[in-house]
Amino acid sequence: MNTFWSKSVQSTELLDTSRKEKFNEDNRKFWFDLLQVDDNLKILEVGCGSGHFTNMIKTYYPSCEVYGIDLDDNHIKFAKRESKKLNLDVQYQVVDVKHLPFEDDAFDVVFSHTLVEHLPFDDFIKEQKRVLKPGGKLIVMRVDMVKKNDKPFSFLEDEINEVYAGLNYPKGVSVGQYVEDPDLTMRRLDEHKFKNIKFNYDRIIFYMPDVEPNKEVAIKQIERNYQTKFSNALFTIDRCKVDDETKNKLLGLLKRQYEERLRLLNANKKLFDFQSSLLITISAEK
Ligand SMILES: C[S@@+](CC[C@H](N)C(=O)[O-])C[C@H]1O[C@@H](n2cnc3c(N)ncnc32)[C@H](O)[C@@H]1O
Numbered sequence: 599m600n601t602f603w604s605k606s607v608q609s610t611e612l613l614d615t616s617r618k619e620k621f622n623e624d625n626r627k628f629w630f631d632l633l634q635v636d637d638n639l640k641i642l643e644v645g646c647g648s649g650h651f652t653n654m655i656k657t658y659y660p661s662c663e664v665y666g667i668d669l670d671d672n673h674i675k676f677a678k679r680e681s682k683k684l685n686l687d688v689q690y691q692v693v694d695v696k697h698l699p700f701e702d703d704a705f706d707v708v709f710s711h712t713l714v715e716h717l718p719f720d721d722f723i724k725e726q727k728r729v730l731k732p733g734g735k736l737i738v739m740r741v742d743m744v745k746k747n748d749k750p751f752s753f754l755e756d757e758i759n760e761v762y763a764g765l766n767y768p769k770g771v772s773v774g775q776y777v778e779d780p781d782l783t784m785r786r787l788d789e790h791k792f793k794n795i796k797f798n799y800d801r802i803i804f805y806m807p808d809v810e811p812n813k814e815v816a817i818k819q820i821e822r823n824y825q826t827k828f829s830n831a832l833f834t835i836d837r838c839k840v841d842d843e844t845k846n847k848l849l850g851l852l853k854r855q856y857e858e859r860l861r862l863l864n865a866n867k868k869l870f871d872f873q874s875s876l877l878i879t880i881s882a883e884k
Contacts, residue, residue, distance in 0.1 A: 600692070603647075604672035607773055609833050614648035614676065615826055619804040620875065621654060630658065632798060632879050634735045637661045639706040644695045644726060645669075645713030649677025649688065656686040665700075667693040698725040705729050709737035715777040719786050722776075727790060730884040736792060738783065742799075742876035751862075751871040754855045761848045765838040780878050792882035805873035807863055816863060823873070824856035 604610045621629050633651075635641065638661045643652045646666030656664045666688060668674050674692045681688045693699060695713065708726045730736060784795050805823055807816035831852060835845050862869060 599671050600669050601672050603670040610648050610672050610676040612829050617650040633737055635659055641707045642705045644710045647673050652688050653681055656688050665689045667691050669694055696721050698729050700729045702728055703731045707735045711739040714738050714740055715774045734884050736882045738880045740878050742878055751869050753858045754851050758851050787882045795882040798879040800877045801874050803872050803874040808868040808870045820859050827852050
């Protein structure tokens with residue numbers, strides 16, 4: 599049983615929450631366009647994590663045949679549970695992208711979101727190319743470095759960072775070892791004889807309560823942000839075997855930070871603080 603990602607990197611629930619923030623009802627057209635989704639296609643997501651992307655595709659394109667694979671058992675268990683809840687017929691399997699259990703030339707679209715940076719490129723691409731139909735689309739997405747100064751709201755941020763910096767992180771957890779510039783990935787695809795290689799760079803803003811016209815939605819954004827930080831903290835506390843005093847200090851700081859942000863919203867003091875990520879999308883044809 600492989601649970602490396604869900605136990606050592608990010609819990610499935612946290613991963614899922616962050617994906618739902620990014621890819622949602624409101625911006626779904628943007629994502630579907632990037633993923634080149636259309637009716638009646640056979641689509642595979644490699645490294646699908648909690649299955650949010652594949653479930654979104656199947657929800658809005660029910661005529662598509664949709665598959666998701668991932669190495670982590672907990673992620674796939676979660677993905678299966680969610681798709682069942684939503685009454686979606688998506689085929690999920692625990693599989694390594696290096697050994698895909700599909701026929702040659704089977705898929706119209708094969709895509710990944712934040713997988714390419716975690717393994718050597720040849721291991722990443724070989725099987726994806728094999729299972730793509732001639733003329734089929736490969737979509738490789740990853741997130742670029744996000745600058746910390748996205749956050750004009752810095753109340754207690756230094757104190758919180760100080761607690762995190764003082765923790766004992768377990769050794770041997772290393773991900774993202776194969777991050778490289780997009781031009782290099784594009785040249786590699788060219789070497790692998792892909793055609794029509796293209797590049798997109800997009801900034802996705804998923805938190806900006808002060809521009810949200812509906813106050814209830816703005817409050818929800820702040821609450822969700824707090825819940826994400828809180829869950830992240832619990833995950834780290836567990837991984838780092840943190841003592842009760844430090845745990846209470848960290849959770850207390852997060853709660854005060856959240857209360858202050860809500861207070862400012864209610865007092866109509868605008869900060870225009872936002873959170874975003876920079877999305878790199880490389881597409882190509884077999
Ligand atoms: C950063 S997560 C992204 C998950 C999902 N694509 C998303 O964006 O929500 C990276 C994922 O890649 C998976 N993964 C890592 N190496 C893999 C491999 N060799 N084969 C299949 N999946 C792999 C991990 O289990 C993890 O779910």
